[in-house]
Amino acid sequence: MFAHASTPDDLKDSQSGITLLELLIVMIISVMFSGLIIMFMFQYWRATATLNNDLSVFTSRLTAGDRLRDALNASSGLIVQNGIADANAGDPDPGIGSGAFWRPIHAIPGTTTMGGDDEVTAVLYFKSPSVNTSGNVIMNGAQPYEDEFVLYLDGTTKRMRMRVLANASAPSNRSTTTCPSGSESASCPIDRLIAEDVSSVAVRFFSRSGNLMDYTSVVDPDTGDYVGPDMPAVEVVELVLYTYKKSTVGGGADSTSQNIIRVALRNI
Numbered sequence: 001m002f003a004h005a006s007t008p009d010d011l012k013d014s015q016s017g018i019t020l021l022e023l024l025i026v027m028i029i030s031v032m033f034s035g036l037i038i039m040f041m042f043q044y045w046r047a048t049a050t051l052n053n054d055l056s057v058f059t060s061r062l063t064a065g066d067r068l069r070d071a072l073n074a075s076s077g078l079i080v081q082n083g084i085a086d087a088n089a090g091d092p093d094p095g096i097g098s099g100a101f102w103r104p105i106h107a108i109p110g111t112t113t114m115g116g117d118d119e120v121t122a123v124l125y126f127k128s129p130s131v132n133t134s135g136n137v138i139m140n141g142a143q144p145y146e147d148e149f150v151l152y153l154d155g156t157t158k159r160m161r162m163r164v165l166a167n168a169s170a171p172s173n174r175s176t177t178t179c180p181s182g183s184e185s186a187s188c189p190i191d192r193l194i195a196e197d198v199s200s201v202a203v204r205f206f207s208r209s210g211n212l213m214d215y216t217s218v219v220d221p222d223t224g225d226y227v228g229p230d231m232p233a234v235e236v237v238e239l240v241l242y243t244y245k246k247s248t249v250g251g252g253a254d255s256t257s258q259n260i261i262r263v264a265l266r267n268i
Contacts, residue, residue: 060195060196060197060243062259063195064160064194064195064241064259064261065241065259065261067162067192067193067194067195068194068239068241068261068263069261069263071126071149071162071194072126072237072261072263072265073263074128074129074266075126075127075128075149075263075265075266076126076127076128076129076144076146076265076266077126077127077231077232077234077265077266078107078124078125078126078205078231078232078234078237078265079125079126079127079148079231079232080104080105080106080125080230080231080232081093081101081102081103081104081105081125082101082102082125082148082150082165083148084147084148084165084166084167084168085098085100085101086100086101086102086150086163086165087100088163088179088180088183089101089102090102090120090122090152090154090180091103091120091121091122091152102122102125102150102152103122105122105123105124105125105231106215106216106226106230106231107205107213107214107215107228107229107230107231107233107234108214108215108216109202109203109204109205109212109214110202110203111200111201111202111203112153112200112201112202112203113199113200114153114155114158114198114199114200115153115155116155117155117156118155118156119155119156120152120153120154120155120180121152121153121155122150122151122152123151123152123153123160123201123203124150124151124203124237124239125148125149125150125151125231126148126149126151126265127146127147127148127149128146128147128148128149129144129145129146129147130144130145130146130147130166130167130170130173130175131173131174131175132170132171132172132173132174133172133174134172138170138171138172138173140169140170145167145169145170145173146167147164147165147166147167147170147173147175148165148167149162149163149164149165150162150163150165151194153198153201154180154181157181157196158196158197158198158199159193159194159195159196159197159198160193160194160195160198160201160241161180161191161192161193161194162178162191162192162194163178163180163191164176164177164178164191164192165177176188176189178190178191178192179191195241195243196243197243197244197245198241198242198243198244199242199243199244199256200242201239201240201241201242202239202240202242203237203238203239203240204237204238205229205231205234205236205237205238206234206235206236206237206238207229207233207234207235207236208235208236208264210236213228213229213233213234214228214229215228215229215230216228217229234265235264235265236262236263236264236265237262237263237265238260238261238262238263239260239261239262240258240259240260240261241258241259241260241261242256242257242258243255243256243257243258243259244256
């Protein structure tokens with residue numbers, strides 16, 4: 001038998017393969033598809049993180065509204081300053097040396113901005129009848145004993161909290177005075193959490209008929225002091241709670257929200 005002699009065409013077929021140009025095309029297409037997949041993954045990741053942030057802010061907003069309404073609905077009125085001494089006053093009145101009384105707040109519509117780290121900012125004070133362990137109002141003659149409450153912004157945690165100042169003179173008072181974070185104990189639990197991720201709070205004051213009230217609206221002609229309607233005369237309070245939560249993913253959208261809470265007070 002004779003061996004078949006290789007022709008030039010046979011040699012050409014045996015040496016055929018992927019050319020450099022074809023390899024480059026395959027690599028470019030692979031990189032493009034890989035980039036598209038990675039870009040989609042990052043966009044999906046950002047969208048998921050943003051959605052979780054939005055949900056967290058939305059839940060916090062609803063919870064804050066419920067907590068504020070529960071606290072203020074039971075209130076017997078707003079006050080300019082706490083009358084029950086507070087050993088942990090975070091925003092003390094500079095005019096009182098003991099440091100046990102928060103700075104006065106008058107019925108002046110305005111916005112309180114969240115402070116920086118270690119900064120505590122008072123927002124609102126109110127009072128409520130003291131209640132005993134059986135759920136009955138504790139009377140002091142013809143008038144009830146009253147506990148006091150402080151709404152404030154904690155710049156370190158970006159939270160709104162509520163301090164409870166229980167009236168120690170009220171027999172069997174079921175309220176317990178609360179303390180700031182770091183000072184709490186079994187006998188002085190931590191201040192109640194109202195809202196997280198707070199950026200600012202706007203407050204307005206109204207009469208029962210809906211007229212806006214402002215302490216600075218009337219000036220004494222002799223002294224120049226403000227003598228307009230103040231906290232004890234307020235019958236409806238409105239708080240607009242602004243919340244902000246930074247995105248946890250680079251390039252993601254930050255979450256912002258606002259919640260309007262309007263509550264009619266008892267003004268006993």
